[in-house]
Amino acid sequence: MKKRLLTSGLCLLSLTIPIGCQQKSYRTPSSLKNSNFDSLIHEMHESVSKGVKSPKECAQKTQYYYGKLFEIESDDIDFSEFSKYQMQDFTMASFNIRLDLKEKLKALNSNDELTQEELACLKGVKTIFRALRYLEDYFIESYYASRQKGSKPIDFNTLDYSNNKIKDLPVHFMVNPDYSFEGVEDLKSGDIILSRGNAYSSAAIARIGDDDHQFSHLTLVYRDEKTNKLYTSEAHIEVGNVVAPFQVHLDQKNSRTVVFRHKDEKLAHLAGKIMHERFSKYSKEKKKNVPYDFAMDYHDDSEVFCSEVIYHGYKKASEQLSSKSMDIPEYKTTFNPALLSFLQDFGLKVTSENISSFKTFGPGEIQFDSRFDLVAEWRNPNKLKDTRYKDAVLTKIFEWMENKNYAFDPGLGTKLGNDFAWLARRSIVTRGLIKFVAGVDLEEKFPLNLGSKQIDLFVVLDEVGEQLYKKIEIAEKEKGKILSFKEMFEVLENYRVQDEKVYGQYLKDKKFNQKQMHGGSRRNGVRRRRKLTRPDFHHLFHSS
Incomplete structure (x- = not known):
């Protein structure tokens, strides 16, 4: 059977989990017991309980089984053979594997410098996370594609399915069984929203580090004690750092949204409050926003990028409550020296001398910080294809930079009008945010530290990305299946x-x-x- 190849690869993922902490068991979906995934679920739980003997074994097995997953092609999975309930049960089973993997990462001692074998194990777990999430995406896409022809398109609202009038089960909205979470109303102060934007620059941020991720943005939540209203504190390239009602964030209509939560509610609430008050006070007094930090230097908070909002919120809150400084994330983002020129054009303060030791906080790293639980994960099924295409495009772009010495070369003709054209296009994407900050629709109120080199880079990235995107789109249409x-x-x-x-x-x-x-x-x-x-x-x- 075609599905047998898929299960043979996934069954063995469970062997990748390192030993050293208690095993959390999640319920096996009942409908899988009568499907070809029975062996997957059975072997998964059996292997999780056994664990592995060393980080070296973890690294070897994650690398091996990721290779097995990568070899799976569109002809190996016939989605027509799956019922809708089996599709949903698979996504939940895969989601639970990822929860188990995250739990097991606590075995790595993040307080000490990781050995090469431990780093290889961590990298392997990250790649398995990414591979499983993509497989879930395929099933979610196919789930909604199998709806009856002529059905009205579904408008998916972030972190919500009750208002979409979907009679089907919400396969695109998964919740950790340890938590009760039904949507925005269950968010708390200090919750961290990990999301994925829709632009090529978002895809670049998601894959800019040594480890590819599927996310480009972090947001810190604050719930006002008196009014109970939700706000976000977040940094955007276009407007710098802002405080806004949570609805403004929802209006961005991101393709991926994941909620993370710290178990210490007092610490989390204070973290959210500190950044909310800081940005609100700064904007009120200075009549401008805290600038966006293109350098991605999280040690200096005079300028702040999205992940830095989280870093400084929890750092300052922990210092106030315990006099101990909390350092987020446990595992920092590193960079490939072959991308030096691109990183410099992007704005990072890297040089040939410091790039090997330069570390920052890439948004996707929050997934692997053991102090934050993954509470819920939501996806917009209508945007998964677009996100997948752009991930593939940026992966190859960076690969060509690293292995074939490629570089962007915006010519004079490309540069003319870049400032207006790119900013106007981005303004449409962030219309609600800019309207909230500037007071009028599409007013060009952008941070002054956005240089022409950065705009040139973003423009040419969009142009090259669109050409590559179209090629994938044509190929997938000709194939008639998800590539x-x-x-x-x-x-x-x-x-x-x-x-x-x-x-x-x-x-x-x-x-x-x-x-x-x-x-x-x-x-x-x-x-x-x-x-x-x-x-x-x-x-x-x-x-x-």
Whole structure:
């Protein structure tokens, strides 16, 4: 059976969990007992209870089984063979595996410097997390794609399914069985919202570090003690750091939203309150917002990026309550030296001397901090395809930078009008936020520390990304099935090779034409000019 290949890979994931703490058992979905996933669930719980003997074994097995998962292609899974209930039960079973994996990470001693084997184990767990989440996405997409033809499109509201009038079970909204969580009304002060934006810059942030993640933004929640109203404290490229009603955050309509919570409610509430009051006071007194920190230097809070809001909130709260400084996250983000030029253009204060030791707080790292529980995870099924495409695009872009010395090259024509065009486009995405901050719709009130180099980078990233995106879109339409990451990577690599050849000929023909223009009369030069065939994206992104 085609499904057998899938189960054979997933069954073994359970063996990746390191030993050293008590096992949390989650209920096996009953409908899986009569499906081909029976062996998966049985072997998973059996293997979890046994654990592994060392971080080295953990690293070896996570690497091996991630390879098995990566080899799964679209033809290996026939979603028509699954009932809707089996699709939902699979996503819940996979979600519970991830909860178990997160629980088991407590075995790693984050207070000490991790050994190479422990780092490899941690990296392996991160890759399994990512792979499982993508598999869940495939089932969620297929679940809603299987609705009757002619059914009205569903407008999915973040962290909510009750108002969508969905008769089906909410397969896209999963809750940790240790918590009672039905939606926004159950959020508390200090809760951390991990989300994924819709832009290519969001995809870049999600995958900018050594470890690829699926998230690009962090938000700190505050619930007012007197009014019980919910607010967010968060940093955005367009407006800096703001405090806004929670509805403004919901209006962003992100593709992914995950809620994390610290068990110490007093600490969490104080963290949310501190940042709420700081940003509110600053904006009121200075008539501007705390600037966005493109340098991603979480040690300096004069400028603040999204993850830094969380870092300083909990740091200051812990110092007030216990005189001990809480350092978040337990495992920091590191960078590949091959991305130095891109990181510098993005705004990070990295150099060839410090990049190997430079660490920051990438949004996705909060998933693996043992002090914060994953409470609930919500996805917008309508945006999963878009997010998947962009993840594949940015993975390959960074891979080409690292292995083929590619770099972005915004030409003069590309730069003209970049400031207005890019900011206007981004304004549409964050219309509600800008309206709340500026008082009028789409007023160009952006942070002054957003430089032209950064805008040039964002613009050319969008242009190159769109070309690669279209190629995946065409390939998936021709296939008639959801492409796996392996398949998408193959499509993009073949496209790169093809477009690179066009670029090479384009440069030759352009040089020939220039020589003709300088070597003879204008009339003769024009007559002998070669027709130029412009590449799709290599004129903006190529090896140096």
